[in-house]
Amino acid sequence: MPTALYRVIVALLLLLPLAVHADDARDFAAANNSQQATLLQSWAAQPAPARVELINSLQQGQLTVDGQTKTLRLNNRLRGLIDTALASHQLLASDPKLRLSAAQHLQKSASPAQLSFLDRQLAGETDSDVHTALSLALANLQLVDPDPAVRLAAVRLLGETGEPLARTRLETLLQPGVETDATVHTAAETSLSQVKRKLMIGDLLGQAFSGLSLGSILLLAALGLAITFGLLGVINMAHGEMLMLGAYSTYCVQLLFQRFAPGAIEFYPLLALPVAFFVTAAVGMVLERTIIRHLYGRPLETLLATWGISLILIQLVRVLFGAQNVEVANPAWLSGGLQVLPNLVLPYNRLVIIVFALAVVVLTWLLLNKTRLGLNVRAVTQNRNMAACCGVPTGRVDMLAFGLGSGIAGLGGVALSQVGNVGPDLGQGYIIDSFLVVVLGGVGQLAGTVYAAFGLGIANKILEPQIGAVLGKILILGLIILFIQKRPQGLFALKGRVID
Amino acid sequence: MNQPLMVTAAQKAGPTVTTLVGGLVLLVLLALPLLSLLPADSPFQVSAYTLTLVGKILCYAIVALALDLVWGYAGRLSLGHGLFFALGGYAMGMYLMRQASGDELPAFMTFLSWTELPWYWVGTQHFWWAMCLVVLAPGLLALVFGFFAFRSRIKGVYFSIMTQALTFAGMLLFFRNETGFGGNNGFTNFRSILGFGITEPGTRAALFFATVLLLVVSLFLGWKLARSKFGRVLTALRDAENRLMFCGYDPRGFKLFVWVLSAVLCGLAGALYVPQVGIINPGEMSPTNSIEAAVWVALGGRGTLIGPLLGAGVVNGMKSWFTVAFPEYWLFFLGALFIIVTLYLPKGVIGLLKKKADQ
Numbered sequence: 123m124p125t126a127l128y129r130v131i132v133a134l135l136l137l138l139p140l141a142v143h144a145d146d147a148r149d150f151a152a153a154n155n156s157q158q159a160t161l162l163q164s165w166a167a168q169p170a171p172a173r174v175e176l177i178n179s180l181q182q183g184q185l186t187v188d189g190q191t192k193t194l195r196l197n198n199r200l201r202g203l204i205d206t207a208l209a210s211h212q213l214l215a216s217d218p219k220l221r222l223s224a225a226q227h228l229q230k231s232a233s234p235a236q237l238s239f240l241d242r243q244l245a246g247e248t249d250s251d252v253h254t255a256l257s258l259a260l261a262n263l264q265l266v267d268p269d270p271a272v273r274l275a276a277v278r279l280l281g282e283t284g285e286p287l288a289r290t291r292l293e294t295l296l297q298p299g300v301e302t303d304a305t306v307h308t309a310a311e312t313s314l315s316q317v318k319r320k321l322m323i324g325d326l327l328g329q330a331f332s333g334l335s336l337g338s339i340l341l342l343a344a345l346g347l348a349i350t351f352g353l354l355g356v357i358n359m360a361h362g363e364m365l366m367l368g369a370y371s372t373y374c375v376q377l378l379f380q381r382f383a384p385g386a387i388e389f390y391p392l393l394a395l396p397v398a399f400f401v402t403a404a405v406g407m408v409l410e411r412t413i414i415r416h417l418y419g420r421p422l423e424t425l426l427a428t429w430g431i432s433l434i435l436i437q438l439v440r441v442l443f444g445a446q447n448v449e450v451a452n453p454a455w456l457s458g459g460l461q462v463l464p465n466l467v468l469p470y471n472r473l474v475i476i477v478f479a480l481a482v483v484v485l486t487w488l489l490l491n492k493t494r495l496g497l498n499v500r501a502v503t504q505n506r507n508m509a510a511c512c513g514v515p516t517g518r519v520d521m522l523a524f525g526l527g528s529g530i531a532g533l534g535g536v537a538l539s540q541v542g543n544v545g546p547d548l549g550q551g552y553i554i555d556s557f558l559v560v561v562l563g564g565v566g567q568l569a570g571t572v573y574a575a576f577g578l579g580i581a582n583k584i585l586e587p588q589i590g591a592v593l594g595k596i597l598i599l600g601l602i603i604l605f606i607q608k609r610p611q612g613l614f615a616l617k618g619r620v621i622d
Numbered sequence: 623m624n625q626p627l628m629v630t631a632a633q634k635a636g637p638t639v640t641t642l643v644g645g646l647v648l649l650v651l652l653a654l655p656l657l658s659l660l661p662a663d664s665p666f667q668v669s670a671y672t673l674t675l676v677g678k679i680l681c682y683a684i685v686a687l688a689l690d691l692v693w694g695y696a697g698r699l700s701l702g703h704g705l706f707f708a709l710g711g712y713a714m715g716m717y718l719m720r721q722a723s724g725d726e727l728p729a730f731m732t733f734l735s736w737t738e739l740p741w742y743w744v745g746t747q748h749f750w751w752a753m754c755l756v757v758l759a760p761g762l763l764a765l766v767f768g769f770f771a772f773r774s775r776i777k778g779v780y781f782s783i784m785t786q787a788l789t790f791a792g793m794l795l796f797f798r799n800e801t802g803f804g805g806n807n808g809f810t811n812f813r814s815i816l817g818f819g820i821t822e823p824g825t826r827a828a829l830f831f832a833t834v835l836l837l838v839v840s841l842f843l844g845w846k847l848a849r850s851k852f853g854r855v856l857t858a859l860r861d862a863e864n865r866l867m868f869c870g871y872d873p874r875g876f877k878l879f880v881w882v883l884s885a886v887l888c889g890l891a892g893a894l895y896v897p898q899v900g901i902i903n904p905g906e907m908s909p910t911n912s913i914e915a916a917v918w919v920a921l922g923g924r925g926t927l928i929g930p931l932l933g934a935g936v937v938n939g940m941k942s943w944f945t946v947a948f949p950e951y952w953l954f955f956l957g958a959l960f961i962i963v964t965l966y967l968p969k970g971v972i973g974l975l976k977k978k979a980d981q
Contacts, residue, residue, distance in 0.1 A: 356779070357779045416965055417964060417965070421778055422779065423920075423964040423968065425779060426917060426920060426960050429913050430957040430960025430961040430964075431957065432957075433953045433956055433960070434957035434958065437950075437957070438954075557783045558783070561783055592791075592794045592795055592797075595791055596794070603784060606774050607770060
């Protein structure tokens with residue numbers, strides 16, 4: 123029964139455009155390729171609301187004539203023309219969003235034949251966004267207007283925008299022999315430099331933003347490392363694997379939500395945060411008690427032992443979850459982005475991670491500076507023996523601090539799962555960078571880590587477009603080596619009088 | 623007395639047995655290439671696979687020895703020795719590629735539609751210049767890096783991390799096609815070396831001999847060094863650098879010398895490794911490889927000369943067996959090895975043997 127009903131509905135739908143605009147469809151079916159193109163152009167210049175259905179189905183590659191649907195073989199030129207015609211028709215729609223996207227499409231593809239239609243639409247347009255977009259689309263066409271005054275106005279209008287497309291248009295205009303009128307020519311030059319400046323600002327802001335984003339990820343990765351290194355004097359090579367465990371915890375939480383609470387799946391990252399923190403903190407504390415505790419005072423051996431731990435953890439995850447990446451999906455509220463400038467979109471997940479990283483820093487600062495545990499941690503960092511003499515239980519402090527450092531890495535893992543691939547090798551990619559952050563920032567002060575993480579992140583992203591990612595990394599490494607010449611203890615060092 | 627019987631036996635036996643065992647091993651190593659030249663139906667014939675495998679392990683043993691000089695004696699753990707090894711290998715690879723392509727450009731450059739050799743390839747068709755590069759490339763890099771690192775007295779984990787970052791950066795650089803070293807495929811398809819076919823049994827045997835020779839020479843060099851005053855200064859440097867400075871020594875020169883020497887040894891090992899294995903790619907520079915070298919040294923025993931050789935042999939022998947028999951569990955085993963050696967064998971296997979002998 124439902125199948126029958128469905129068939130009837132489909133048949134009716136198919137008949138609908140036929141009834142209204144049977145002629146257009148028939149014309150199109152009868153025409154050869156070049157005639158079809160002419161037809162589409164004339165439709166684009168004089169859109170009629172009744173034709174929307176037909177063009178919509180053409181865009182799908184379907185044509186219905188007299189109740190028979192056939193699949194069209196379209197070439198790229200026809201496809202482009204169909205899109206333009208569709209956009210032209212959508213300008214008549216009542217939904218401002220649809221009109222806006224249509225106007226934006228026409229900025230790229232409008233043909234001179236549509237000029238008068240666009241002019242009329244512009245006069246009747248009420249929505250201000252659509253109005254701006256339309257006037258730009260119109261300005262693009264008016265660049266070839268025979269009247270210099272119209273061209274001048276169009277050139278000036280294009281100068282107001284920061285669209286990447288406006289630059290190419292103006293550049294074509296400025297090619298020798300294209301523009302004959304001197305006033306328009308100078309105006310075009312001014313507009314071009316205006317557009318270029320706006321684009322450059324957008325690019326720079328974009329780079330700065332990706333730098334901030336990278337910096338916040340480095341910060342999450344390096345913060346825990348800096349705490350354990352400051353406290354115990356050991357570099358935890360398994361720290362990257364704590365990130366990885368955090369990301370896999372997120373994956374498991376997502377699976378649980380899919381299984382038991384599909385309705386609330388939007389909010390799984392929120393639950394993943396505490397889960398990841400406690401899982402990684404527990405792993406960290408177990409490692410500290412069983413292995414690392416026995417190696418205090420021998421930093422190089424600790425380095426090797428923790429490397430061994432990291433190998434085992436990686437292989438364990440490979441055996442349990444497979445060597446392939448697992449899929450961790452962004453919830454809807456983390457996908458998409460904020461359009462700030464025509465050439466600058468800030469993705470929500472990266473924005474959230476920057477805020478999240480700062481929140482973690484603030485919490486860590488509070489923990490280290492306003493609690494008893496923090497006081498103990500700082501005391502042991504500064505002078506282990508003296509702290510022990512004053513009754514600080516150094517063993518317990520070591521364990522808790524190691525757990526804290528690992529837990530922060532787990533939180534970082536949740537953040538990483540939202541921006542990158544989650545696989546067994548996840549941690550390896552970040553470990554060297556986070557070491558460099560610790561080396562640059564120095565230990566014992568949170569501020570050092572924060573400055574170093576954002577500094578390295580921004581430097582990386584600013585150098586990347588200039589000299590390439592790899593050379594940028596090498597240059598930064600060289601700079602760090604030179605920097606350590608001046609400040610062997612990093613940016614922020616605790617002053618002490620101890621010498622071995 | 624709860625230790626393996628073998629250990630106890632070795633402890634009781636003393637230095638004469640050690641010399642004897644060492645001599646025996648050397649004899650076997652010298653005999654191997656000769657046996658490989660026997661006809662295939664002979665019962666004593668050694669297959670090309672075995673010879674290549676042992677040759678490869680010997681190259682790693684040289685790396686372990688070189689690493690031991692800086693770690694075991696001077697107390698600086700380098701996690702970037704794979705870079706020097708690979709640089710030596712690439713220098714040799716350049717010569718082999720030129721041999722294989724004759725007057726034409728190496729094949730990978732033709733694929734990139736390059737029309738001429740980059741400047742750093744100039745002269746690599748000559749064997750002697752390639753040999754110079756084998757020494758110069760790792761040596762100069764070590765000199766520059768070491769100069770800056772030791773000038774600011776970077777030590778401990780800082781030094782390890784910087785060297786690790788260095789080899790990581792090198793790997794990224796060599797992965798790029800534009801660098802001119804074949805990108806991630808590296809160099810392969812070698813044909814001949816000094817006019818001899820690279821896969822011929824005679825060439826293989828000669829390369830093996832050269833490796834054994836280099837190993838013996840570096841062992842002798844290390845032995846001389848360790849017994850000299852220079853070696854004592856290095857040990858002092860490892861144990862109490864500040865006190866050494868208060869005594870009026872400037873440690874920078876000592877550190878720099880042993881660091882560069884170690885890098886050059888690695889480069890030479892790499893140069894012998896490439897024609898035997900037949901391939902060099904940026905994977906050799908990955909930080910993982912360099913850290914693995916550290917566990918060879920740690921297992922065998924730091925600060926001894928035989929220990930690293932033993933460690934390299936044991937770990938790599940295990941690796942070739944494990945990765946065939948239980949590929950899933952090799953990383954578990956290697957990880958556990960790292961932990962057990964650092965927790966229970968701080969002086970390595972040799973330390974275990976020595977402990978009782980000293981008493």
